Amino acid sequence: MFPPIYSPSDVEKEVFQFWHDNRIYEKVKKNGDKDFFFVDGPPYTTGEIHLGTAWNKVIKDVILRYKRMCNYRVRDTPGWDMHGLPIEVKVETLLKFKTKRDIEKYGVSKFVKKCMEFALENKEKMTEQFKRLAVWMDWDNPYMTIKADYINAAWWTIKRAYDRGLLEKKLRVVNWCPRCETALAEAEVEYMDKVDPSIYVKFPIKGEKDTYIVIWTTTPWTLPANMAVAVHPDYTYVKALVKKDGKEEKIIVAKDLLESVAKKGEYEIVKIVEEFSGKELEGLEYEHPLSDEVPYQKDVKHFVCLADFVVVENTGCVHIAPGHGADDFYLGQKYGLEVFNPVDDRGVYTDKAGKYAGIDIRKANSIIIEDLKRKGLLLHKEEITHRYGHCWRCKSPIIYRATEQWFVCVSRVKEKMLKEIDKVQWIPDWAGSSRFKDWVSNARDWCISRQRYWGIPIPVWICERCGKIKVIGSIDELGIEINSDLDVHRPRVDEVTFECECGGKMKRVPDVFDVWFDSGVASWATLRYPKVKEEFEKLWPADFITEGHDQTRGWFYSQLGASVIAFDRAPYKAVLMHGFSLDKYGRKMSKSLGNVVKPEEVLDRIGVDAFRLYVLSSAPWEDLKFSMEEAEMYRKFLNIVWNAVRFAYMYMTLDKEEFIENCNKIELKVEDKWILSRLENFCKITKDALETYNIHKAVKAFVDFFVEDFSRWYIQLIRSRVWEEKASPSKMTAYFTILKVIDKSMRAMSPYIPVTAEWIYQHFIKEFCEIREKVFESKIKESIFMESFPEIEEDFINNELEEAMKVAKDVFEATSNARQKAKRKLRWPLRLLVIEGDEKVKKAVKMLEEIIKTQCNVKEIKYVEKFEKKVKAQVNYKEAGPILKDKVRSFVEYVNNMSEEELMSVVGSGEIEFEGKKLPVSLINIKYEIPEGYVESEFSYGKIYLYVEMDDELWKECLAREIVRRIQEMRKIMNLNVEEYIDVALSCKKEFVNGWIDYITREVRAKNIEFESKFEGDWFLKEWDIEGEKVKIGIKRCS
């Protein structure tokens, strides 16, 4: 059965059921004799997929389906990223927790269990959503970062790093979230606008009265930790005498900034006392501005340092707190400054901060500013809006804080990483060569430790007595019985201790891994390496991965880093970087903007295949500005596909028996050859698009081929052929052609529109499987996905014919245009169509004469190289007047007497000779006049001239057709069966349609036609206006 209306939801329901009941995916999965190793970038288990994730999986599915049809055995394990802060934060919110202490109080064991339940529950929800996208992955056997085997792989990897000397515990300034009380990686910091104080502070120079070096900062709370001031060695600085409220003092700032600083401080510049280079300032001592408040600072020697990172902005002197800034830290190392960090995990000052002890740093800014003001050290205060880092999950502003953390020394393998990038195929090219390389070459050592609970425990144990470190590389080394995945998490793992050689007790460092490290090991953890070796040796590295461009710093990076550390090579061979999904205005979709479009919403409206076509229609690496209207268009296209197949189905099932018997009697007509050539070219483009990951190109090719060429043109051309008597070779050939087109094109497109393609395979291709077997020698399979991707049959490609058909279509369009101008309906036959053009057009007209004639509905067509037109010339008085003056009159006479040939030669030469002088042709206006009765229209390769004059004979035919049209419509209103006969009564004269009565009778299946009828009896009556004539028509069913 073939429902007349295309209902995506019904089709989906049926196909999904079919796949499920017959375990099609499982069967397809077994096929293939070459390996294709795909690694899924694990989505984070938030519980809901969004458009971007949907798009991402659809891209993956298209590639995987294609590869399967190319006889690959595809490794398609989906992945889930299930550890880390995002889930902890969600669970904390659920339990109404505010700080880590709440978690400890509640019990880490219970908390971690909750996190795991939450993650698993979300995984289930999201799996269902992905399934609805018709994504075929091994949903029953995903890889999960929380599984013991997975953790085993992560531990093995970090052990590798340790053995190679690439794992270090270091004191470093890290991004710190005071709410989550943990270090964060660069990748976990999100930059957002924030308003902060912007203050200029005077630091008193030691031993010089009323002399200050002026610094600028947006983080007053870091001032208690100030250890130095940095200046640029090559800049010029000044000591200037300035005056305010009658009081004089001296300030040191960069020379170029003196004026603006003075203005901010409302100073009057008296004079420049001294000028020096930055170098000369090195070692200059000053007093800490808050040494009274922070007694610790009293014993510290503060002085000026040199640093290249200083820029000519604000004051040109930079406040240095090695405990609160990365640059500051490294500068501090150089100068031997103390890494003073008087702030604890929660962002609260410790006792070392003196007066400020116990104060939250977020509340400290105003207190410190007040203190500075009181002490007369605040030169100026304002506010500034700037981009500032925030915790990616809880959105708290991050702080920089020196702490001891575990690092993977990326800086030492960076060169190798860059070399490996070159060996990978990047789509597009610049994703690797420019973007990713830029990120990697700027990468610092990777901080992999987090002071949290829900993550892979870092497998490092340290002896309490001698400090010896033990890193374990496998869960077996734990020496405990592992009954569930929870056993390899905190707090169970924390309970494990080892005995040190020194006799001391080794305890695990309490940290867990950065989640990016989890996903970084995915390509071998998914193969359960190192526990299982065979698959890894056979498959690794990945043949293909694809993710959004945000993963440059995320998964592309974490995988490369982890893999170079473990194996000295990139873990992937090809990477397709895709874009972001934005709203239709190009803005990021976010809950706060309220512009989030849910995938389910779109699927409900247009169906999964239309959704897939839509997201696959634009270049994958470009951002996708989502527009529902655009997406709906693809539903319309699929509707056309549906109707085209249904059209074929209707006739072909009627003639099925004849078709089976006669399917070997094939005589291809020119239009058949044409569409078969187009079919091969379409398959070629699609194959190429999929091979090169230019997946959008196939969508366009499909619309061009199936909608434009097959449905809108080929089916129009062969309409009359399917109405021929049973088993005519011409009809059989059309059926053969249609079968081949639908068969091959659906196979080619099935990776894109799996549901529709499968449905058509089940209901159309299967219906004609005997024929398919007989003529194409291909046995029907259980599902279209057990078929292979169509072979390209080069022999069928005829580019010359395709070109010719383009001309024919053009001619048809130009003719429609001319008809419209002349108000001649397509239904009305016309006498003559003249086509003018070059050799190409000539050839096309010769090849496709019949097609052009029928489609354009003309009795005759004629090709000419040059259509004869009358040339007429008129004098251009405006131009001619000033040149010819009084001779204009005789010039006019001369021009009027010129023959057509003379005029043509004038046009050719561009000059007109008059009374021995050569004049520019612009003195006359040349006009071409086409002969009476013709209407002209242009097309790409030439022009057409349509003869639109009517004569009596033609007009009768026109009227006959008009009447037929009306009667047909009335039949439809009456709901008559196609085969039923009728009686017809007309209120017009018989002479009206003389000669066409048989035609009308035949067309409308009439038994009897009565003219000038009085309509006596039981007629279905309707009055029509046919070209100004009132015509009354009655019909009735023949009994």
Add this chain to the structure above:
RNA sequence: GGGCCCGUGGCUCAGCCUGGUUAGAGCGCUCGCCUGAUAAGCGAGAGGUCCGGGGUUCAAACCCCCGCGGGCCCA
């Protein structure tokens, strides 16, 4: 401040790598056609400073430089 990408009719995009007819398509709009695929289908028309400015060239949407706007990433 830096890196990368994008900017083409009202909308969404193709074309750019490899410069060369009149810059294409779909949607929308206006007008019309078709009527045995019909709760469908089809055609025509209008609509463009190819973001702006320079340069290279006989020739630039396309190559180069400088801006402007948007996105992603970094400082």
